[in-house]
Amino acid sequence: MSGDHLPMEQFERNANAALADQTQRAALHSATQLFSQRRRNALARAEGFEDWRNQARAIKDHTLLYLDHYLAEFERNATARGTVVHWAESGEDAARIVIELANKHGIDRAVKSKSMTTEEIGLNKALERAGIGAVETDLGEWIIQLAGEVPFHIVVPAIHKTRAQVGAILHDATGVDANASAADLTASARMALRAEFAAANLGISGANFAIAETGSFLILENEGNARLCTTLPRVHVAIVGIEKMLPAVADLAVFLRLLPRSGTGQDLTTYQSLLTGTKSSANRDGPDEVHVVLLDNGRSHMLDQAVTRQSLACIRCGACLNACPVYQQVGGHAYGSVYPGPIGAVITPQLQDLAKASKLPFASTLCGACRDVCPVKIDIPELLLHLRAEVKQGHPTRPAAAPNRLERMVFSAFAFCMRDARRYVLATRLARLADRYFGALLRRLPPLSRWCRGRTAPRLARRPFRDLWQELR
């Protein structure tokens, strides 16, 4: 059974529940520290990382500016090699294409390799409703599927699970001793999943990159399950966001250096599968049919402005999640969205309804650690500020997505007082009087009451600096 997301409108409630879960926090802390450290180690071994970042971003910027051209080129070249290219404007369109394909071939069992894009469109649920069983074959994803949850992290979906929890989940699924060694637990999963691979006639995957020049796509992984998913079943379908496009095979070089180092701290993933066409064309191995579903689902709106366009440069490495002080505390489920963490806080509101996701751009201290680690230099704090303004203030041609009248009045009053030093001095004097006579009451009312949760109230100085200045000059 596929899991459900928490309501993203309730970020604070979700976050506070996550803060109360000490087991999860301990697992999350050690996992984010471990992956951050592995990334630092990988960078220390690599020379020229900064050059790679600039090069990769330049390739992404170029491709996104000419995206229509490269998408058409991809379709032409993929079609020439026997791949069927489908276009999906929405997630529902993409899911319908997969279901129709399965129905056409009379397939009711599919194996899946890890794909955030299929999570984004809720493919597993759609398949379940259509009577098609889809088994996740990435170990972490399978654990999440067995637990009836959603991924906690975009690269390592089950990092919030302790070893004991994983043992119990696999015991229920395979009968393995819950206290067995990690090797035995993994072996039991392998045995169970091998049977699924052998039985399935449909393999479903995503892709890390699509290559316009050859109509190929590349999948990076460490377990070999993606290679099995894309080669063993008769039919393979890949769901690929349109932003995954790269002009040429040569462009992969820099991304193959950046992505594993940023994501898991590996110099290279164990498997890199560059898939081009069907068995009948150049390859002796592979599926009889290969389908690629090119998915928009809100992406083309992000092309409008340079500030939002950079969101599409993301290569889903997850480094920003590991580096984020908010993600480190609350983890992935609290965001209530497929994509959590800093990158999730900027792409979810753009892929979905901004009003619905309006809390996410505020789930950040704006510390900028995400921008520091991003392998393609996405200015996530800039995007967060842009989206915050879209949520609260709106734009001359667009109303605010989730206006808050009281808060807007507070900021109008703030701006009115701060525009003129006389008003500012008067307001601060009134604040001192209020503090003297009603201080205790004020500290029981928001916003001070909220500050005072775990902190003492900041007190106004007896005399402001501007008064002291008279004696200093």
Next chain:
Amino acid sequence: MKIALYVTCLVDQLWPEVGTATVRLLRHAGCEVQFDLSQTCCGQPACNSGYPDHAIALAQNVITSFERSGAEALVLPSGSCTAQIRHYPQLFLHDEAWRQRALALSMRTFELGWFLVHRCKLDSVPGSFRGTVGWHDSCHGLRDLGNKHEGPSLLRLVPGLELRELDNAEDCCGFGGTFAVKLPDLSVAIADRKLEGIVRAGVDAVIGSDVSCLMHLRTRLLHQRSKIRALHLAEVLAGGMS
């Protein structure tokens, strides 16, 4: 060198000792210090809360005040507000005349520590300190302005002070402006992670260059009845503290 001091609203209202210490330090470094009483707030709360239009008039106030001063540089005891002023040109993308004036100011705006090290070449400080301290890299100073070694190198000039490296010096303190009241429990949890590193280092005080972070850590430490103090760089360098 004639400089204009922008103390920031937080220093003005909550922590004026930092302003006094800043004046003392800049004078020690040979600067002639001006303070324009027309200053209020740089507008950062509005920008960070989704109301950048409300920051425009505030930015114009800072720009005209600096232009009137005839000073060579605007100096702030805050990396965060310095970064805000350095971003002012983005507020005037549709007003070229104001954008140019914002640009002229942004290039002359400096965080105190950076200014003392790179412009004043400060090699002695009036202050002294008894105890061990750790340096906290405030996020905007570190990541928006690229300040990393200025604070610690200045602290090494203070007689009696022992500087220890925090293993999480670059971690956020959890303040985040209105974040601290919008998501208070999360904000405190992030502060506690920061404070764990400070406790691990076994220091008497944590020192930084942003009153906002320090106020956050200080009020958390007070709530925990901890003996560890949160102090501003200027106070420690200028001395006169107990």
